[in-house]
Amino acid sequence: xxxxxxATVFALAGILCSNSFAQEAHHGALGDGGSIYLRADPVNKFxxxxxxxxxxxxxxxxxxxxxxxxxSKRAPYNLSIVIDKSGSMQGDKIENVKKAVNYVINxxxxxxxxxxxxxxxxxxxxxxxxxxESKDKLTGKISSIVADGGTNLEGGMKKGFELARENKVSHKxxxxxxxxxxxxxxxxxxxxxxxxxxxxxxxxxxxxxxxxLSSFGVGTDYNxxxxxxxxxxxGGMYYFISDPEKITTIFQQEMNGASLVVGKNVVLxxxxxxxxxxxxxxxxxxxxxxxxxxIVHFNDIFSxxxxxxxxxxxxxxxxxxxxxxxxxxxxxxxxxxxxxxxKDERKIIxxxxxxxxxxxxxxxxxxxxxxxLQVCSEMYEDAVKLADVGKYEESAKMVKDxxxxxxxxxxxxxxxxxxxxxxxxxxxxxxxxxxMKNMSNEDRKYSVKNHKFSSFKKRTRAxx
Numbered sequence: 346x347x348x349x350x351x352a353t354v355f356a357l358a359g360i361l362c363s364n365s366f367a368q369e370a371h372h373g374a375l376g377d378g379g380s381i382y383l384r385a386d387p388v389n390k391f392x393x394x395x396x397x398x399x400x401x402x403x404x405x406x407x408x409x410x411x412x413x414x415x416x417s418k419r420a421p422y423n424l425s426i427v428i429d430k431s432g433s434m435q436g437d438k439i440e441n442v443k444k445a446v447n448y449v450i451n452x453x454x455x456x457x458x459x460x461x462x463x464x465x466x467x468x469x470x471x472x473x474x475x476x477x478e479s480k481d482k483l484t485g486k487i488s489s490i491v492a493d494g495g496t497n498l499e500g501g502m503k504k505g506f507e508l509a510r511e512n513k514v515s516h517k518x519x520x521x522x523x524x525x526x527x528x529x530x531x532x533x534x535x536x537x538x539x540x541x542x543x544x545x546x547x548x549x550x551x552x553x554x555x556x557x558l559s560s561f562g563v564g565t566d567y568n569x570x571x572x573x574x575x576x577x578x579x580g581g582m583y584y585f586i587s588d589p590e591k592i593t594t595i596f597q598q599e600m601n602g603a604s605l606v607v608g609k610n611v612v613l614x615x616x617x618x619x620x621x622x623x624x625x626x627x628x629x630x631x632x633x634x635x636x637x638x639x640i641v642h643f644n645d646i647f648s649x650x651x652x653x654x655x656x657x658x659x660x661x662x663x664x665x666x667x668x669x670x671x672x673x674x675x676x677x678x679x680x681x682x683x684x685x686x687x688k689d690e691r692k693i694i695x696x697x698x699x700x701x702x703x704x705x706x707x708x709x710x711x712x713x714x715x716x717x718l719q720v721c722s723e724m725y726e727d728a729v730k731l732a733d734v735g736k737y738e739e740s741a742k743m744v745k746d747x748x749x750x751x752x753x754x755x756x757x758x759x760x761x762x763x764x765x766x767x768x769x770x771x772x773x774x775x776x777x778x779x780x781m782k783n784m785s786n787e788d789r790k791y792s793v794k795n796h797k798f799s800s801f802k803k804r805t806r807a808x809x
Contacts, residue, residue, distance in 0.1 A: 376689025391707030464501030465494025
């Protein structure tokens with residue numbers, strides 16, 4: 346099925362044509378008064394006239410302006426840290442988590458707000474949202490945490506969001522870095538445990554309140570699908586922490602990026618031409634379909650950070666007229682003091698052509714790169730899921746199909762170094778699948794989480 350979808354855009358495109366394409370900047374252009382580059386293009390600018398049931402794909406790529414912290418002040422944090430202190434966290438895990446949280450406290454200033462929630466069978470507020478002024482008092486409370494009990498991830502996560510939201514409202518903190526850190530080493534087994542239900546709740550809360558969530562899975566027993574879905578649907582990052590001693594380093598990476606925010610409350614809206622086309626799929630972020638629009642919430646964009654999204658439509662109406670898509674990127678330019686509102690409006694036009702030969706010359710190199718990344722990353726993650734349930738042959742075929750599709754792209758447009766990294770990951774995973782039948786249970790769990798994390802990083806933090 347994935348191969349058919351991809352062929353819609355690429356197989357008609359004259360695969361054996363020359364690779365001599367000019368190297369245009371991938372990131373697109375800045376809008377007036379903006380701090381985020383936007384590329385808004387069709388993957389193929391042509392479609393077949395008077396032909397229905399065609400796939401149309403649009404590619405959107407965002408990249409933050411380069412920003413040096415220098416003497417400029419970073420935005421204050423409104424941060425809530427949610428800590429799993431169930432029985433399985435005993436020992437090195439909880440001790441390293443406490444060290445990492447204390448590291449965060451020592452990096453924050455008196456202008457930042459922090460709350461900490463712990464959860465086991467129940468939910469406890471270790472301390473309410475407050476300015477980080479008495480650091481010794483706060484770190485002392487963190488050091489007192491003792492691991493015991495079950496895993497009420499739902500309750501802990503919701504309480505963390507609630508504390509961050511209440512503080513955001515009471516202090517009018519729209520221009521703060523509003524974030525929840527969620528840590529867990531296990532499976533949710535108290536309260537709601539369904540990953541789709543929890544992810545949808547997370548998406549709704551994120552879109553309504555512009556508070557993102559980054560998830561941190563510790564060890565090899567947590568639910569990687571749940572943790573990655575929560576982060577994807579709440580505009581954050583997902584981390585696999587195989588070694589508890591690395592938790593502090595991972596926290597440091599997350600906070601360093603957030604210190605260089607250039608765009609706040611970033612939202613992409615795409616108007617659907619509902620008289621001609623239906624929405625089919627959005628890769629890979631959480632989104633809403635509302636009032637004739639596709640709405641994607643990115644929340645914060647940091648210095649030189651890249652985010653991309655591919656949107657597929659199905660043309661159901663035969664037409665010989667151009668198809669117009671209107672879109673807009675709305676956000677707060679955090680490079681300005683105070684931050685200023687930006688609305689970057691674009692129009693995407695697809696033109697009809699009479700035959701497949703003309704259709705073949707309508708591809709965009711940059712959009713095709715983004716499309717290749719998103720489709721093949723999804724196939725990679727599907728392959729990991731198949732192998733996780735013992736369907737090794739199906740998993741191997743999925744990986745081969747993804748590599749074939751990337752080869753197809755490389756033949757037409759040449760190899761991009763970042764896409765080549767994805768290709769190498771797929772190749773290495775193909776070799777791993779052959780050995781999985783003989784792996785120990787622990788090694789197999791590690792493999793699943795490591796490859797899931799690798800794919801997540803590539804598709805959510807591209808380097809075009």
